Amino acid sequence: MSGSPIRVLIAKPGLDGHDRGAKVIVRALRDAGFEVIYTGIRQTPEMIAAAALQEDVDAVGLSLLSGAHLTLFPQIVKILRKKGLKDVLVFGGGIIPDEDVAKLKKAGVDRVFGPGTPLQAIVEYLNEKLRVAA
């Protein structure tokens, strides 16, 4: 074993209850050797940030299909940073129009994965971003 497993929080903010995608990600990350914590659906930004803080995760993955990503994702990043979680990687996925991706990146969401992204791409992205630092 090389070092401790990377810890990732997968969270579903907002009101949409469709979490099959989030669960597929959870499963893929578990099988790739990550320790994954899932918040369940309909979480407020405060709840997600508090969970990230208590679990001392290396990354937070946000899944949203309802269209509220421009409101919720930046809010979550802001609260995380305010809590002192400055180097926690935030990434997202779901139904997110291409033109919103740049805005989310500017707000601190490192990467946005659209529908059809191969799971391996997400695993490789996290390994690349986080393994080096560990």
Added chain:
Amino acid sequence: MPRKADPSDLVKRVRRGDHAAASRALSLVVDEHASSEALAKEFFKSAGSAQKLGVCGPPGAGKSTLTGRLVAHYRARKLQVGVLMVDPSSSISGGAFLGDRLRIMEHATDPGVFIRSLASRGMIGGLTHTIFGAIHVLEALGCGKILIETVGTGQDEVDIASVADTVVYVTTPAMGDEIQAMKAGAMEVGDVFVVNKADLSGRDKAVADLKAALGLGQSAGQARRAWEPPVVATSALSGDGIAELGAILDAHWEHLKKSGEGRARLKKQHATELQFWIQRRVIKTALDRVNDKNLEELVAHKTDPASLGHRLLRN
């Protein structure tokens, strides 16, 4: 992670109730980081200050939801609560899905509650090697009650009895008859038995079966113990029975403090913590010394595992 963490500063912040510091300290302790021993030494000073409640029982019995109810119960009484939830690591990938937290997310933003999910990381018996270190961090944080939820392995969870002060064994009306309850294992170490999901049918029979199984010792002529494990029916879904369970858990804590049993248990816990440390240290030290040359010697029958093992341990 290249995050700076001055041990003494971190300890001070934890003692002040800083959740971010506690979270960092937990990672250092659980990951067995190089600086964790100095930290653990400080946190050990708080050992024994909280009532550690071990919540065990088969998967799906409702342990997490019940734990959430108990958190609410203690918070209503203004107690600081810590929760450690252990889920299994995959022996194949080393990864884990820590899925208990989502059952108690309603306490996520409560500053009086600290919840941490832990992966078993290769340990069987429903716990993880570094559980004691994690407990001491939460004790230093000021938690008066610490709920420890084990992997839902069911029958073989005796380890929890050497970690917790009060072992709460959770079952449901659908978990079988008194024959199941007569088997060795977790049933032997429960201090309080909970028939959860009491909203389902079969509650009364399950309670009666459990009581019958627990009473067999006396029927067989064993002396009545100072604490006979009570059986309580709860519905974590509706909240029924939680207040009664809370009162029983308090009564057990009082019993431990008054009877000397509490000190005996604490001693046993420390012995187990020492045992875990020695096992980890000795095994890891020896295994780290194994190199490919050793293995080649084995393949070539130049040595045998026992001789090689002795040599590695002696070095």
